[in-house]
Amino acid sequence: MMADNINVTDIHLGKTVKLSYGVFGEVDIGKFDNQLIAAYKISTNFPICSSTFGSLEHDNIIKLYGISNKCFLMEYTGFESLHSFLHEQCQGTYKLKNALNWMREAALGLEYIYLRHPQLTFLKLCPQLIYFGTKFSYSGFKSVKIAILPDKLIDHKKAANYFSPEEFYGEKNAMGQSDVFSIGIIIWEVLARKQLFHHTNYTYTEIVEAVLRGERPSMDEITIKIDSQLKSLMRNCWNTNPDERPTIQMVISTLSGILEKEECLDQLIPEYLGLYVDMDIIDMGKKIGEDCFSVSQRATWLNMEKTITKLKFSTDQWTPTLSFKMKLNKNIRINSAFLVNLYGYSLGKEGIYLISDYSDDGSLHDYVHGGGRSKFSVNNLIKLMLDAAEAICFLNTRRNIRHTFHTYILTPHNMILFNNFKRLKIRDNFFNVDARSFLNFAKTTYDLVYIAPEVFETEIFTDASEVYNFGIILYEVFARKKPYYNLYPIEKDDLRYHIALGIRVLMPDIEELKLQYIENLIRKCLHPHEHKRPKHGILVLDLQSQLLLSTDNSTMMKPYGFVHYSDINFMESIGRGSFGIVYRADWLKNDVAVKKIKIIEAENKDTALKAFEKEVNQLSLTNHENIVKLYGSCSHENFAYLVMDYAECGSLYNYLHGDEQKEYTMARALDWMIQCVQGIQHLHSMTPKPMLHRDLKTQNLLLTDNNRILKIADFGTATDLRTLMTSAIGTVAYMAPEVLSGEKYTEKCDIYSFGIVLWEVMARRKPFHHLKNQRNETIMFCASKGNRPPLDDLMPNCNELKTLIENCWHHNPENRPAAKNISLDTVPCFYSLIKRTA
Numbered sequence: 001m002m003a004d005n006i007n008v009t010d011i012h013l014g015k016t017v018k019l020s021y022g023v024f025g026e027v028d029i030g031k032f033d034n035q036l037i038a039a040y041k042i043s044t045n046f047p048i049c050s051s052t053f054g055s056l057e058h059d060n061i062i063k064l065y066g067i068s069n070k071c072f073l074m075e076y077t078g079f080e081s082l083h084s085f086l087h088e089q090c091q092g093t094y095k096l097k098n099a100l101n102w103m104r105e106a107a108l109g110l111e112y113i114y115l116r117h118p119q120l121t122f123l124k125l126c127p128q129l130i131y132f133g134t135k136f137s138y139s140g141f142k143s144v145k146i147a148i149l150p151d152k153l154i155d156h157k158k159a160a161n162y163f164s165p166e167e168f169y170g171e172k173n174a175m176g177q178s179d180v181f182s183i184g185i186i187i188w189e190v191l192a193r194k195q196l197f198h199h200t201n202y203t204y205t206e207i208v209e210a211v212l213r214g215e216r217p218s219m220d221e222i223t224i225k226i227d228s229q230l231k232s233l234m235r236n237c238w239n240t241n242p243d244e245r246p247t248i249q250m251v252i253s254t255l256s257g258i259l260e261k262e263e264c265l266d267q268l269i270p271e272y273l274g275l276y277v278d279m280d281i282i283d284m285g286k287k288i289g290e291d292c293f294s295v296s297q298r299a300t301w302l303n304m305e306k307t308i309t310k311l312k313f314s315t316d317q318w319t320p321t322l323s324f325k326m327k328l329n330k331n332i333r334i335n336s337a338f339l340v341n342l343y344g345y346s347l348g349k350e351g352i353y354l355i356s357d358y359s360d361d362g363s364l365h366d367y368v369h370g371g372g373r374s375k376f377s378v379n380n381l382i383k384l385m386l387d388a389a390e391a392i393c394f395l396n397t398r399r400n401i402r403h404t405f406h407t408y409i410l411t412p413h414n415m416i417l418f419n420n421f422k423r424l425k426i427r428d429n430f431f432n433v434d435a436r437s438f439l440n441f442a443k444t445t446y447d448l449v450y451i452a453p454e455v456f457e458t459e460i461f462t463d464a465s466e467v468y469n470f471g472i473i474l475y476e477v478f479a480r481k482k483p484y485y486n487l488y489p490i491e492k493d494d495l496r497y498h499i500a501l502g503i504r505v506l507m508p509d510i511e512e513l514k515l516q517y518i519e520n521l522i523r524k525c526l527h528p529h530e531h532k533r534p535k536h537g538i539l540v541l542d543l544q545s546q547l548l549l550s551t552d553n554s555t556m557m558k559p560y561g562f563v564h565y566s567d568i569n570f571m572e573s574i575g576r577g578s579f580g581i582v583y584r585a586d587w588l589k590n591d592v593a594v595k596k597i598k599i600i601e602a603e604n605k606d607t608a609l610k611a612f613e614k615e616v617n618q619l620s621l622t623n624h625e626n627i628v629k630l631y632g633s634c635s636h637e638n639f640a641y642l643v644m645d646y647a648e649c650g651s652l653y654n655y656l657h658g659d660e661q662k663e664y665t666m667a668r669a670l671d672w673m674i675q676c677v678q679g680i681q682h683l684h685s686m687t688p689k690p691m692l693h694r695d696l697k698t699q700n701l702l703l704t705d706n707n708r709i710l711k712i713a714d715f716g717t718a719t720d721l722r723t724l725m726t727s728a729i730g731t732v733a734y735m736a737p738e739v740l741s742g743e744k745y746t747e748k749c750d751i752y753s754f755g756i757v758l759w760e761v762m763a764r765r766k767p768f769h770h771l772k773n774q775r776n777e778t779i780m781f782c783a784s785k786g787n788r789p790p791l792d793d794l795m796p797n798c799n800e801l802k803t804l805i806e807n808c809w810h811h812n813p814e815n816r817p818a819a820k821n822i823s824l825d826t827v828p829c830f831y832s833l834i835k836r837t838a
Helices: 020-024 050-054 082-087 096-116 156-162 177-192 204-212 228-237 248-261 322-332 364-369 378-398 435-441 453-458 463-479 492-500 516-525 536-552 605-619 652-657 666-684 747-763 776-784 799-808
Strands: 011-019 025-032 035-041 064-068 071-075 130-132 144-146 282-290 294-301 304-311 342-348 351-357 415-418 423-426 568-576 581-587 590-598 630-636 639-645 701-704 709-712
Touching: 082 130, 082 177, 096 144, 096 177, 096 248, 156 177, 156 204, 177 228, 177 248, 204 666, 228 248, 282 304, 294 351, 304 342, 322 342, 364 415, 364 463, 378 423, 378 463, 378 536, 435 453, 453 463, 453 492, 463 516, 463 536, 516 536, 568 590, 605 630, 652 701, 652 747, 666 709, 666 747, 747 799
Parallel strands: none
Antiparallel strands: 011 025, 025 035, 035 071, 064 071, 130 144, 282 294, 294 304, 304 351, 342 351, 415 423, 568 581, 581 590, 590 639, 630 639, 701 709
16 A cells, blocks of 8 residues: 655665656656665645555556655656657667557556545546556567656646546546547557657647547558558547547447457567658659759658758768667757758659658748849848857757767758748758768858868868858858859869868958958958867857847948838738738848828828838837837838838738638737747836827737737837828727827727727627727717726636736726736636637
8 A cells, every 4th residue: 555654764766767768857766665766856845645545456556655754655667768768869669569569458457446535636647647667568568557647747738638638628537538548549650650749840839729620630651551440540539529539448348359369460560660741641842942962852741841851962971770769869859940851752763752841931042142122131141150050069069969860961951941931940950960071962062161271181171161161151151152252163172172272252342341250250260270160159149249230230220221112022911901901012132011001192292201200210220029110111103111121921800800710829829928928028018108009900910930929010100100001000908098089199998998908819700899889989078988898708707817917907097007017927827719700
């Protein structure tokens, strides 16, 4: 039986190991009563019903011993978890019958719990909590054991892939139907050797939304032959309706029946199978790039756009050996913000293909040398090269880690841009190519321009040669010219000779830009003595400091120069509002939104236009993640033009009320609103005077980065635009009562508007939809009398949320909170879908 309190002197702790990293974390292994135990640390005030958990006695459940010295003590099996065996470095090959038997035994453990302790609340069933009881052989593990621990021991986000839809609503079926859902997912996982949503980079909120809207694993990813009965079992287990799922006894019975058939049960599920993607389920598209190592194509895989990169090395040289798979697996699991995400490999007729994230923005090479405008933002180029420097630093730290390898050869071709050309990531093809092989493999002169002079002699890549490599790219980006263009055409051997003689890229191309710090950094990187080149970390610090200087230095504040109408290439109309027409446009090689505003003919037009441009100049200084960047303005004929960041996902209004039936969770809605508050806080805290928005509404809240990032647009311009525009401004449903009555606009008016927006997002209805008469005059009258949108429309019905909304739209401005005092942290988060209402 389990002891409530064990004397710490009776326990002999030894080494610290990691069991199921991310679930248990670090666990001390020790001895108690001559048995190996695992001691998992818990918080001081953690409530545990010792007798209930200690009474669990079953061959397929890990034994729990008691609590001692703030430790939760449990049986230590000595073998890895199912998760580790499937996906980490200790992988092994197993048979179909092994996989099905493991699932049957896990189900037997659950059945025992439900029959004896139906109300027991324990951790989510997932492969991290299923352990092997004996060493593996093809005859199978004699048993698997599941860890049944209190559900508060881990962050449930770690096991989001295995939660049933009803669990996100805070419900769990006492008879185990929620865990039956998990078993269905895990059965698919052991057969496909892949994790749910492995082909995405979903956040936790996006996983919740995907599960709630019915996204399930694809049977096409199971490469072995399985019969229809097994497929039906999985699909029935992960049915959205708990009542239509099989019972745990039915799962056991079905698995036992399949195991008795002995047909196809000896099929092998090889190690690292999870890395492999069948070419038959990839829809190849057009070619998007090519460099020394590879050719890249756009493709669709599991309904998501990806980049498929074919390695140019011969098939014989690059067969997917065990070593290759181990290294690839290690690199995939890095999941770095500095690297393009890699998902696996495929085999085609011509060799190996790597699968990675796709970006419409293309490569740095396309950005610098492609068609389009002739000017760039200095600040944006510095930010991109800072990303590159940080990526190089990260790669450098990984090279000495076992099973990882990253190329030393960096070119603008394998630097990929994301987030509307604002982020740069390195697409590393994971070649273990030494300098000698590369120099022999290089096909063109352009392949050699990034190589440091000493490498031609030593045939060894070093950290210093990589810094030289970075310096060449830095030159190429700012000069917008290919290195050694002045020597072309030239043979490879002749170029090597010139570089060995000390000939470098033409620095006058940089000098004429009058960017002394960039010029100095390039010269340092290209120093002939490798030991005098800066270290990787210095590159990052140098670029970071220059970025700060460029933000504070007025001469660098407008790196594009003034906006000239001739620099704007209008592409398409994307919206129309009270201010005018909004176009998507190309401006100075950037994807931007341009707002076209009709200027009225009036005596004071020139004065008003100057005041407007002054206001825009001040707004262009605003730099915040949740505020749309405004670059500047210009006028042409009878129109004024605002040039700002383009938000590729459209407005929050369109997301809520547009033609697409998009669903979202309360968690995502809260995240949007937190970002909105952060943007308002920034505007209201600006000096020398607060910046007021004056027209806050969902039409002016824009979404980017796959709808993850919210940005406030159209802020602060209402005052001066009032004298320039032929149409009225604002939307009465969002206007504070005092504004409607002609009183002075203050920060508290923005807070009122935020309260309306918060209600709209959480109710998913248009403000004042309940009024039969939707005329502006009717809405103005109702708002002035204290009427507001109905709080009963909120989904879900949450008192904390109601209180916050009521405070924000309070009739008395003095009673509304300041932006800095608005906190959404006190609002409980429910993972229910907020669906479109009629």
